[in-house]
Each structure stands twice: as C-alpha cells, then as structure tokens.
Amino acid sequence: MMSLVLPTEDLRRRLEPRLDNTRIQVWRPGAPRPPADPVDLLVLPYMIPAAELRALAELRVSVVQSQTLGYDHVAEHLPAGIAYCNAVGVHEGSTAELAVALVLAAQRGIPEAVRDADRGRWHHRRRPGLAGKRVLVVGAGGVGSELARRLAPFDAHVDLVARTPRAGVHGPADLPGLLAGADVVVIAVPLRAETRGLVDAGFLARMRDGALLVNVARGEVVDTGALVAELRRGRLRAALDVTDPEPLPPGHPLWDLPGVLITPHAGGDADAMDERIDRVVVEQVRRLRAGEPPRNVVAGSRPGRVSAGGGGGRR
Known part of the structure; x- marks a missing residue:
C-alpha cells in the first residue's frame, strides 16, 4: 500500500476520494509525532521555508512534493537520499x-x-x-x-x-x-x-x-x-x-x-491552485505506484521503484 503524508486536513479531504489503496497521514515538518513508518510521498506545506526541510532527516521518506514552483535554497537543506519535486503546472x-x-x-x-x-x-x-x-x-x-x-x-x-x-x-x-x-x-x-x-x-x-x-x-x-x-x-x-x-x-x-x-508574494496563491496541486499529487502517486520516476525532480536523488510496503528511497 502506498504511504502518503499530507500537510493539512483540507488536502486530505480533497484527495482521499481520489486515492484508493493509499495510507494517508497528516503531518508537516516540525510538528510532533512524525511518521514512524516509511513514506513514499510527502507533500510539503505551501511556501514552507527551505530550512524546515532539515526536519525530514530522521524520516524514511522517498519523494517530497513541493507546492511551489521555486526551489531556491532547497539543495542546502534537503537531507540526502530524498527526491524533491517542484510544482510545475500549478502557479x-x-x-x-x-x-x-x-x-x-x-x-x-x-x-x-x-x-x-x-x-x-x-x-x-x-x-x-x-x-x-x-x-x-x-x-x-x-x-x-x-x-x-x-x-x-x-x-x-x-x-x-x-x-x-x-x-x-x-x-x-x-x-x-x-x-x-x-x-x-x-x-x-x-x-x-x-x-x-x-x-x-x-x-x-x-x-x-x-x-x-x-x-x-x-x-x-x-x-x-x-x-x-x-x-x-x-x-x-x-x-x-x-x-x-x-x-x-x-x-x-x-x-x-x-x-x-x-503585493505580498501573492503571485501563485489563487483559488485555482487547489485543483492544480491535487492533480500533481494524484499523478505522483500513480507514477510511484507504477514504478515510474516522479515528475519534476529538481533536487536530491531520484528514487528507485517503490516497494509494496512503501518507502522505496531513503532509509
């Protein structure tokens, strides 16, 4: 079963009906009780500071999906062995x-x-x-x-x-x-x-x-x-x-x-974003489940095939 971590309950409510055979948890970097089991795909909060990626160091996560297009400073803070994907087609x-x-x-x-x-x-x-x-x-x-x-x-x-x-x-x-x-x-x-x-x-x-x-x-x-x-x-x-x-x-x-x-860095934050980021996450889940590489990897390492138990990347 695929393991998916989402940053908000709202995102889970939107995506759960579209994702069968997927174990979904809600957690964001820095929050208590991080996932203990391997994670196939972790979706970051929107506009999270790159330095907060350090909180992923103790997780067993394969792929990280950003909700932003830019990825400045990500390489400086992303733990080794994780593939980082930006949100092409969203903003x-x-x-x-x-x-x-x-x-x-x-x-x-x-x-x-x-x-x-x-x-x-x-x-x-x-x-x-x-x-x-x-x-x-x-x-x-x-x-x-x-x-x-x-x-x-x-x-x-x-x-x-x-x-x-x-x-x-x-x-x-x-x-x-x-x-x-x-x-x-x-x-x-x-x-x-x-x-x-x-x-x-x-x-x-x-x-x-x-x-x-x-x-x-x-x-x-x-x-x-x-x-x-x-x-x-x-x-x-x-x-x-x-x-x-x-x-x-x-x-x-x-x-x-x-x-x-x-204006206060509002360029990509329109209500059209929700459906667009939903499509990105659903496609990433499909690709990882099929053993295909994730789309738009811009930092980190590319993961291997995701196993049936999840967490096919970093250990």
Whole structure:
C-alpha cells in the first residue's frame, strides 16, 4: 500500500476520494509525532521555508512534493537520499495573471486612484497604458511564456529573453539593447546562482527613464539597494510581488518611495491552485505506484521503484 503524508486536513479531504489503496497521514515538518513508518510521498506545506526541510532527516521518506514552483535554497537543506519535486503546472498561470495586473495597475495609476478615493479626492490624470508599449519579459519559462500569451491582446510589443536563445526568444547578448527600448521590464526567472543580483545597478541604468520594473520572480534577483537608489531619483517605477528582504519589514524605504506598488508574494496563491496541486499529487502517486520516476525532480536523488510496503528511497 502506498504511504502518503499530507500537510493539512483540507488536502486530505480533497484527495482521499481520489486515492484508493493509499495510507494517508497528516503531518508537516516540525510538528510532533512524525511518521514512524516509511513514506513514499510527502507533500510539503505551501511556501514552507527551505530550512524546515532539515526536519525530514530522521524520516524514511522517498519523494517530497513541493507546492511551489521555486526551489531556491532547497539543495542546502534537503537531507540526502530524498527526491524533491517542484510544482510545475500549478502557479505559472496565476503568477502571470498577477504580473498583468501589476503592469496594468502601475501603468494606469490604480494605486494613486485608490489613495485619492480614500481621501475623497477626484484627480484626473492621463496615464501611459499598455497599447503600443514595449514589454520585455526576462525569463521564458512557464511564467514568462504564460505572461507573453496574456499580454498579446493588449496591443503591446512583447520581447522574451532567456539564457538559451531560440525562435521567438532572445538570448542574453540582446538584453542590454532590449532594456534601453522597453517601457516595461518583467522579471520572471528562477533564482539561481547566475540570476541572484541579475537586476543590479548596471541593469537598472540601461532601462529608459520612466520605465516600469515588475518582479514576480524572487526578491534576491533584484539588488534592492540599487533599485531604491533609482526610485529615489524618480527615474524608474516598480511593481513588486517579491522583495529582498521578505517579508518587507515596516520602515523599509520601499514602502514610502514614489512610483512603487507592492503585493505580498501573492503571485501563485489563487483559488485555482487547489485543483492544480491535487492533480500533481494524484499523478505522483500513480507514477510511484507504477514504478515510474516522479515528475519534476529538481533536487536530491531520484528514487528507485517503490516497494509494496512503501518507502522505496531513503532509509
């Protein structure tokens, strides 16, 4: 019988009717009474800090399924012998949806209009909009591709940049020239060694005056100090779903600088997530039961065939 550990009772209620011949327990890293028996698949809580993966060291678990797309810092904390899978197909569309909302809100002055409304103030101003603008999306993976598709009806010209150039996608060598001509720059890259601090003072200096920087990737991709310096000058604007540090503490300069819109890392957390993560878990159970490798292993070791008694991986 398959052994499955889920982080919440709600997830168990949703999945139990869809999983026959599966022993399901509810537990999350750091909670008391960890599973004593071997575990085939353990689903992590949503947005769990990577450091909490250390709590898995004493468990006999084969595969860990994350509920997030990003997996930064996981390799530093994941105990040996466990395969770690990220949540491909769960958050890309919702994150792209928020990116569009951030672009539109910043371009059309929605934050300022809301503040005016709170004061009972009617202040009509012309705003730039999206029609006819050049939008540069840095990162052509799931989020970047979904974003480009959603931007198509807005009559904007969209350029995609990725580390590997291909048809319809520019390579890194084209980035400086594209930055100079972009009205909006959206960051949608995973956090890796080569992308940490990618948006530094030089990157920002290449952006045109008045351009909008949108970050739906990870806060550490942007040099916060360099961004604050540009925002203080009033040369650039920013719409940020992620920040460094995160959560952004009270009193941080980003809260009070003009031309800044901040959302609390909400990109992937829409109600569509539930059904999407359910499908991921059901498919992983099917694959492990059939002796197939799990999907989207991004860290750790790949497990062998799961035994009938469960726990075919780490001991």
